[in-house]
Amino acid sequence: MLTVIKGGTIYDPANGIDGEVRDLYINNDRLIHCPGTEKHVDHIIDAHGMIVMAGGIDIHSHIGGGKANIARMMMMDNSVPERLNELDVHHSGCKHTVPSTLITGKEYARLGYTLCFEPAVVPSNARQAHLEMADTPLLDTGGYLVLGNDDYFLKLLAEKSDSQKLRDYVAWMLNATQCIAIKAVNPGGISAFKFNQRKLDVDEPHSHFGITPGQIVRSLTTAISDIGLSHPLHTHCSNLGIPGNFESTLNTINAADGKPIHLAHVQFHSYGTQGKRKFSSAALEIAQAVNSDPSVSVDVGHVMFGQTVTISADTMAQFRTKDFASPNKSTFMDIECEAGCGVVPFKYRSKDFVNALQWAIGLELFLTIDNPWQVFLTTDHPNGASFTTYPHLIRLLMDRNFRNDMLSTIHRGAVEMSVIKDISREYSLYEIAVLTRAGPARSLGLKDRGHLGASAIADVVLYRPDENWDTVFRHPVLVIKGGQTIVKDGEIIHIPRGRTLRQRVDFDSGIEKDLKPHFEMSRTTRLSNFKISDDEMANSVGSDVVYY
Amino acid sequence: MQLVMTNQKMYRFLDVVCPFCGLLCDDLSLQNESDSFHIDSSNCPLSKTSFLEASTRTALKPRVNGKFVTRKTAIQAAVNLISNAELPLITGLMTDVAGTRNALTLAEYSHATIDQYSNRAFGINASHIQTNGGYFTTLSETRNRADMLVLIGPQMQKKFPRLIEILDFSNPDNSRLKRPRKIAVIGEPCEEFATIVEQIDVSASIECDLQQSGHLISVIQNQMEKRKDRAPITHNFSNSAIQSIVQALNQSDYAVFVWASEEFSFPLGDLIVDSIFRLIDVINQSRRAAGLMLTTTPSTTTANAVSTWRYGKPLPLSFRSGSPEHHPDYYGWDSIINRGDTDLVIWVGGLDHSVEMPDCSMQKISLSSRDSENADVFIPIAIPGLDHDAHLFRTDLTLAHYLKNLHMNDGYSAAETLEEIYSQLKC
Ligand SMILES: [Zn+2]
Numbered sequence: 001m002l003t004v005i006k007g008g009t010i011y012d013p014a015n016g017i018d019g020e021v022r023d024l025y026i027n028n029d030r031l032i033h034c035p036g037t038e039k040h041v042d043h044i045i046d047a048h049g050m051i052v053m054a055g056g057i058d059i060h061s062h063i064g065g066g067k068a069n070i071a072r073m074m075m076m077d078n079s080v081p082e083r084l085n086e087l088d089v090h091h092s093g094c095k096h097t098v099p100s101t102l103i104t105g106k107e108y109a110r111l112g113y114t115l116c117f118e119p120a121v122v123p124s125n126a127r128q129a130h131l132e133m134a135d136t137p138l139l140d141t142g143g144y145l146v147l148g149n150d151d152y153f154l155k156l157l158a159e160k161s162d163s164q165k166l167r168d169y170v171a172w173m174l175n176a177t178q179c180i181a182i183k184a185v186n187p188g189g190i191s192a193f194k195f196n197q198r199k200l201d202v203d204e205p206h207s208h209f210g211i212t213p214g215q216i217v218r219s220l221t222t223a224i225s226d227i228g229l230s231h232p233l234h235t236h237c238s239n240l241g242i243p244g245n246f247e248s249t250l251n252t253i254n255a256a257d258g259k260p261i262h263l264a265h266v267q268f269h270s271y272g273t274q275g276k277r278k279f280s281s282a283a284l285e286i287a288q289a290v291n292s293d294p295s296v297s298v299d300v301g302h303v304m305f306g307q308t309v310t311i312s313a314d315t316m317a318q319f320r321t322k323d324f325a326s327p328n329k330s331t332f333m334d335i336e337c338e339a340g341c342g343v344v345p346f347k348y349r350s351k352d353f354v355n356a357l358q359w360a361i362g363l364e365l366f367l368t369i370d371n372p373w374q375v376f377l378t379t380d381h382p383n384g385a386s387f388t389t390y391p392h393l394i395r396l397l398m399d400r401n402f403r404n405d406m407l408s409t410i411h412r413g414a415v416e417m418s419v420i421k422d423i424s425r426e427y428s429l430y431e432i433a434v435l436t437r438a439g440p441a442r443s444l445g446l447k448d449r450g451h452l453g454a455s456a457i458a459d460v461v462l463y464r465p466d467e468n469w470d471t472v473f474r475h476p477v478l479v480i481k482g483g484q485t486i487v488k489d490g491e492i493i494h495i496p497r498g499r500t501l502r503q504r505v506d507f508d509s510g511i512e513k514d515l516k517p518h519f520e521m522s523r524t525t526r527l528s529n530f531k532i533s534d535d536e537m538a539n540s541v542g543s544d545v546v547y548y
Numbered sequence: 549m550q551l552v553m554t555n556q557k558m559y560r561f562l563d564v565v566c567p568f569c570g571l572l573c574d575d576l577s578l579q580n581e582s583d584s585f586h587i588d589s590s591n592c593p594l595s596k597t598s599f600l601e602a603s604t605r606t607a608l609k610p611r612v613n614g615k616f617v618t619r620k621t622a623i624q625a626a627v628n629l630i631s632n633a634e635l636p637l638i639t640g641l642m643t644d645v646a647g648t649r650n651a652l653t654l655a656e657y658s659h660a661t662i663d664q665y666s667n668r669a670f671g672i673n674a675s676h677i678q679t680n681g682g683y684f685t686t687l688s689e690t691r692n693r694a695d696m697l698v699l700i701g702p703q704m705q706k707k708f709p710r711l712i713e714i715l716d717f718s719n720p721d722n723s724r725l726k727r728p729r730k731i732a733v734i735g736e737p738c739e740e741f742a743t744i745v746e747q748i749d750v751s752a753s754i755e756c757d758l759q760q761s762g763h764l765i766s767v768i769q770n771q772m773e774k775r776k777d778r779a780p781i782t783h784n785f786s787n788s789a790i791q792s793i794v795q796a797l798n799q800s801d802y803a804v805f806v807w808a809s810e811e812f813s814f815p816l817g818d819l820i821v822d823s824i825f826r827l828i829d830v831i832n833q834s835r836r837a838a839g840l841m842l843t844t845t846p847s848t849t850t851a852n853a854v855s856t857w858r859y860g861k862p863l864p865l866s867f868r869s870g871s872p873e874h875h876p877d878y879y880g881w882d883s884i885i886n887r888g889d890t891d892l893v894i895w896v897g898g899l900d901h902s903v904e905m906p907d908c909s910m911q912k913i914s915l916s917s918r919d920s921e922n923a924d925v926f927i928p929i930a931i932p933g934l935d936h937d938a939h940l941f942r943t944d945l946t947l948a949h950y951l952k953n954l955h956m957n958d959g960y961s962a963a964e965t966l967e968e969i970y971s972q973l974k975c
Contacts (some may be wrong), residue, residue, distance in 0.1 A: 066946055069856045073677050079860050081871035092656060092871045094860025101857050127948040131645060131938070131939065132857045151692070194693060196801065196836050297747040319832075331681035334838055335946055336688040343681065473700055520575075522724075524687040529552050529574045529949060536950050540646065540937050 001042050002027055003483070004033065008047030008462060011429050012054065013438040014451030018430040023238055024052065026458040029483040033454045036349070042257040045478065047462055053433050054201045054452050055114030055459025055481060057440040060234075060264055060299045063104050064118045064132035064141070066125045067311040067341040070331050071098040071382070071409065074343060075309050091261035097309045097345075097382045105138035105498070107388055109487050112461035112476040113503070115449060117440075119183055119234060119264060122146050122339040126177035127532055127541070130500060134542035140488055143443070144183035144234050144315050146176055148216045149190040150338035152518055154209040157219055163226065164508075170223040171507035172515065176531040177547060181231035181503045182224055183264070183315040186238055187216035187252075189524045190340040195314035200316070202238050202251040213238050214255035227505055230262035230445025230548070232297070237269045240317040244273040246282030250289055253296055254298065262443070265301025265380035267362040279354055280417055283364035290369050297443060298369070299376040302362035302393055304385030305350040305410075311343045311383065318342020338524065341367040348385070356414035358384075360407075366397055367423045372434040373442070390436075391473035397427040398469045445503065458483040500543045549952040554579075565951045567899055567933045568598040569708055570843040570943030573688070578954070585956065592709045598901055599934075600939065603956050608919055608928035609961070625925045625970045626894075626913045633892035633911070635868070636660035639881040640916075642847045642900040644938035647962035648854040648947070651896050654970050656867045661890070663864035663881040664851040665903055666844055669810035671876045672818045673841050674862045682825045685804055685838035686944040691716045692724055696751075696800035697731045698793070700765070700824065701758050701811035704739040707844050708808070717748060726801065728864040732793045734761050735811075752792040753783055755914060762820040768793055769827040803831060808842040824874045842943050847899050853948075885910070895920065898932050917963050930959035 005024040010017050023143040025032045032068045046209065062068055072079075072094075079094035082103060093100030099107060108116060116136075121129045121143035133141040147153055147170060156166055170182060189200040198542045202214045221233045237252045239245040249269040253261060265267065265285060274280035290296050307326075312318050313333055319342060322330040326347040348355040362384070369375045377394070381387040396403050400423075407415050415421065427435075441450025462478040479487035486494045512527060519527040535544045550562040564576040578599065579590035585603035587596050610622035617625075630636060638655050641648060641664040655662040664670070676682055680915040690697070697717055705711065712718050719727055730751035733741075735758045758762060764785055771794045797803050805824050812820050824839060831837035843849050852862045859865055861874040864881065877883060884890050885908050897916035905912065905920045912922035917931045932938030933951030935958070941948050962967075 028791075037957050058830065064857075069945075070677065071854060072856050072860050073674060073862060074681060076678055076861055081860075081869075081873065083871045092867075093858065094872065098860075100860035103860075122946070124688070124947045127950065128853065128941070128946075131854075133852075133950065135649070135858055193800070194689075194836060250679045329679065329681040331684070331947075332832075333684040334686070334693075334836075336686050337692050338688075367931065436802075520687065522692055524574075524691060525947065525949075526574050528563045529565060532950070536880060538951065540939060 001483070002039060003043040003045065003053065004041050005045045005047045005460065008050045008052035010052045011433040012272070012432045012452040013430055014442065014502065015453045023327060024452060024460065026460070026480070029458055031454055031456045031458050042112040042390060049465065049476060051429060051465060051472070052374045052452070053112070053461050053463070054323060054437045054450050054456070055461055055479070056112050056436045057450055058108070058113055058378065058387060059117040059376045059443065060119045060378045060442040061116050061387055062118060062120065062311055063116055063136060064143070065129035065344055067313070068098050068132065070341070070343045071309045072096060072100065074329060074331060076305060094268070097307060097386060098311070101132055101135040102137065103196055105136040106492055109138040109390070109479055109481070109492060110490060111390060111474065112479050113462070114459040114479070114481045117141065117180070118143045120144065120146050120185060121177060121179055122313060122335055122341070123150065123173060123177055124336040126179065126499050130178060130221055130270060130493060130532065130537065131542050131545060133498070133500070137493070137495045137497055138481065140498045140501055141316050142180040143178070144181040145179035146185050146339050147173060148181050148184040148220055150188045151191070151522065154191060154211065155190065155213060156204070157211050158209045158546045163219070163222060166219055166513070167223045167226045168507045168511040169222070171227045171505045175505055175507065178500060178502055178537060180533045181229060182209065182220060183234040183236065184217060184220055185236040185339070186240065186316055187213040188315060189213065189316045191231050191239060193259060193319065193340065194334055198316065200238060202248050202255060214251065216256040217261070218257055221256045221261055225259050229503060229505070232262045234262045234264055236264045236314060239478050240268050241321065242312055243271050243279045245269050245271050246285050246460060249286060253289055253293065258295065258492050260295040263296065263298045264296040265378065265383065265464055267301045267303065267358065267365060267384065270361050275417055277353060277413070279357065281361045281364055282420070283356060284368060287365060287368035290318045290374055291371070294374070296363070297374045297376070299378040300362050300365050301378055301380035301384045303348050303358045304357065304379065304389045304392065305348045305359065306385070307345070307347045308382045308385055309343060313339050313341055315340030315342045321346070348409045353411045353413050356411035357417055359410065359419050360414055360418035363396060363403065363420050363478050364418060365421070367425045372431040373439050375435060376440055377435040390468045394473050395469040398432065399426055447548070500537055500545050502545060502547060504547045554630065561954060565933060565949045566592070566595040567846060567938070567940055567951060568595050568901070569847065570845055570846050571708055572940060572942045572949050573710055573714060574949060585954070590710065591852060601901065602931055602934050605917070605957060610928065611926040611947070613753055613924060619927065622925055622927045623968050623972065625967050626927065629660050629892055629911055629913055629925060630894070630969065630973060633658070635890045636892045636894060637884050637890040638662040638879060638894045640665050640895040640897050640900055640905065641844060642903065643896050643898045643962045644932040644940055645850055645854055646939070647896060647932070647966065648851045648967035649858070650963045650970065652855060652858055655865065656964050657973060658842045659867045659870065660894070661864060661866040661879050661884060662866065663879065664848050665881070666810065666848050667863050668880055668882070669813055670843055670852060671694050672809040672812060672821055673801060675818065675876065676821050680822070680825065683828045683832060683838040684944070685840050686946050687714060687942070689805045690840055691779050693802045694804040695725050695729050695802040696796050697729070698803060698805045699731065699733050700761055700807040700820070701735045701804060702733050702737040702741045703735070703811055704806070704808040704842055706738050708842055709736045709740065712748070713973065728798045731795060732796060733922055734764060751796045752789040756785060756791045759814055762823040763821070765823040765827050768797070769823070769830055769910070772797060772827070773830055781909050797831060801836065803837040804840050806840045806842065807836070808844065810844055822927070840944065845899060846942065847942040849943060849945055850939070854947065892916060896966070898929055915962055927965055928959060929962050929965055930957060935959055936961045
């Protein structure tokens with residue numbers, strides 16, 4: 001089946017195309033070069049006047065795993081049941097701060113997103129995360145495995161094991177859990193909280209294992225580069241949410257020792273202690289560090305005003321916020337000597353100084369980090385806000401007047417403390433395409449995603465220009481996934497099942513000799529049952545594995 | 549699971565997962581001899597009998613109105629009953645992830661109400677999470693870190709025979725901990741438990757009527773908070789036992805409270821769960837503690853996990869309006885049957901070895917691994933993990949196991965059968 005998308009204006013940063021009118025050719029599920037005039041075209045899509053981009057990629061969004069389910073239960077009162085039987089399929093669900101899986105897939109697709117990464121897969125919960133993501137149709141997915149708070153790794157580090165052993169363990173775990181990248185969440189801190197430490201700074205030793213977050217970051221970034229993973233250590237830094245934490249963030253970058261590092265939801269880690277309220281923006285300090293070091297990337301984790309629920313593996317940080325829960329309830333979990341989980345509902349208020357400044361800090365980061373390839377567009381869904389606010393966020397980045405109008409509606413003290421009002425930068429469509437497509441694909445090593453060149457997967461989105469960028473990005477005219485039209489004029493017209501993306505990794509399987517007794521003694525699971533095979537993924541979980 | 553061939557006719561299965569209680573122990577060795585399977589790695593009476601019974605099942609045949617028919621005919625009869633029903637109820641749900649997925653799809657399509665058989669007990673925990681949240685822990689975390697275990701309702705030992713062994717509390721001098729582990733027991737211990745207790749250090753045991761345990765826990769909480777203004781009365785609880793629990797909690801690094809909410813199925817039983825979490829909250833202000841909920845059948849945790857991610861809400865769910873509604877009291881399967889608010893009961897079994905389809909006057913379809921003579925349509929199905937691959941969730945809500953088919957019997961899974969019914973209903 002040959003389809004041609006005619007006359008659209010293409011924004012395809014991976015191939016250096018910035019608003020050129022070109023035709024795109026799709027053969028089955030892939031884009032191809034112009035096949036020549038003799039080929040029969042089955043389908044012509046008229047894209048004249050339309051903005052054309054590759055399918056959106058969310059590099060950090062909590063869409064699967066046990067903590068999402070806990071959040072759904074806790075936020076049930078604020079859910080809105082929704083029917084979806086325009087089609088032959090019966091896929092109703094609930095709109096939520098954490099939507100049910102079918103609604104998640106549908107809402108992402110309607111925004112032109114076709115690929116999404118769950119950034120906190122806890123090893124023992126990996127099977128659930130994949131089962132949930134397999135039930136999230138319309139999206140391809142991938143997971144980042146949470147390490148660095150697991151007893152086995154901390155013990156290896158405490159015993160000063162050689163780097164080969166650490167590397168093999170990391171690769172083995174990644175392989176066993178079908179994940180694509182490694183995430184460190186408050187390195188060592190989740191474990192320390194289990195030993196009743198309530199705070200752990202980058203150079204502070206864990207009371208039981210005697211090692212520091214800095215050491216954990218160093219060994220994980222080293223292991224990742226030894227393994228050859230594309231995506232750098234996806235790091236949720238120490239001291240999330242604490243005024244003055246920007247120093248921990250800078251120290252975490254230093255701990256990586258020049259190895260590539262990604263800082264997740266960096267907005268929550270860019271706080272200073274200036275001003276009479278002892279809370280200030282340190283976005284400029286963080287931006288400067290990013291601007292001066294091309295091996296650092298960030299996603300912002302922007303906040304939007306309104307009700308949400310925060311979900312994180314960082315039990316230590318979540319426990320600190322429990323008194324601010326709104327509504328007043330919170331859930332915490334200590335998980336399998338490897339991780340944790342904290343779920344705390346939260347309402348960001350525009351007239352609250354801290355919340356308003358958090359909002360401003362997010363924008364400051366976007367607007368002062370020079371290279372769009374080093375920053376990705378996220379709200380850390382649902383922690384800063386739902387992913388459904390992305391079009392609004394894009395408008396804030398692209399439209400200075402709109403941004404300034406919004407400034408006049410938030411807490412005035414926060415406006416005074418922020419440099420936003422003086423920043424005239426407006427993002428271009430090309431840069432938005434970097435933040436939401438090309439950048440994430442490159443960072444994750446996905447050569448056939450995030451761009452519109454020949455041999456790329458045919459995930460293509462058509463937007464209709466409008467003065468209001470929110471409208472443009474909220475209502476794509478057409479969304480094509482793997483060559484099939486899934487959304488037309490806002491309506492879902494086809495619901496394909498997604499696939500799981502991961503990277504092939506090599507390791508010395510001799511590591512299993514050490515791991516087996518560890519599983520038998522300390523884990524309540526056998527090693528052979530812990531591993532998730534490709535066959536299990538395809539036939540029972542319901543998602544085929546694609547290797548990169 | 550791993551398969552080892554010992555000779556031409558004998559197989560050994562290693563690391564087999566047992567689906568017969570919520571702990572999902574995954575370390576069984578199974579030997580097949582002639583036509584039956586024997587566990588030779590554990591003394592768990594529950595799994596020993598359950599595996600033996602399952603492996604010596606007699607083959608069942610589909611039936612419609614008491615007469616043996618082909619599977620095709622039985623499926624058609626089920627389809628007819630469902631398409632004529634106005635208020636179908638799907639219950640049992642003693643099944644795996646795939647079975648639950650397809651049962652939910654069928655429920656949505658047929659505007660049915662759907663609930664899991666033992667969900668009322670789980671609902672006590674679910675509604676606590678919904679309104680308050682809580683502190684939870686998992687099996688490995690407890691095994692490696694807990695230096696104090698508080699068992700509320702020690703009858704649980706019958707339903708979870710290997711609990712103490714899995715948590716490694718039969719070994720009081722766990723070398724991974726700083727001090728010997730302690731156990732406190734609240735409630736009336738069963739015989740099975742008493743023999744275990746003899747071997748371990750029980751710091752305090754308070755034999756009380758479980759209905760009073762919520763009050764007892766509040767007394768402990770007040771003592772820990774050193775509050776004199778509240779509940780000074782200790783009723784007829786032993787003051788020395790309370791003191792030793794308080795002292796042990798004050799010295800513990802990680803106290804874990806264990807309960808099976810099934811034991812709290814009396815009026816206001818949910819208040820016990822509230823008081824447990826209040827006490828845990830108080831401890832967490834200065835030390836660490838958490839709760840470990842036990843769920844008898846893995847099908848309950850499984851069904852609720854799938855329902856919550858697919859529809860945003862736990863069970864029961866009603867699709868009568870076309871979209872999912874969750875009113876636990878109103879849509880509980882037993883409430884619906886008791887008030888006659890259904891005209892067709894669809895039972896989905898598989899792991900229903902110890903429970904039977906409710907006897908009621910409505911029309912009944914039974915998909916089960918055991919014979920249900922009172923069903924209008926009976927379609928035999930296979931047992932998850934024993935006869936087909938299956939995903940099940942462990943009691944701690946974190947870990948899902950993948951049970952590889954042991955090929956005990958042939959037969960269709962609940963998921964396959966529900967899929968056939970659904971696709972015929974659609975055409
Ligand atoms: Zn996150």
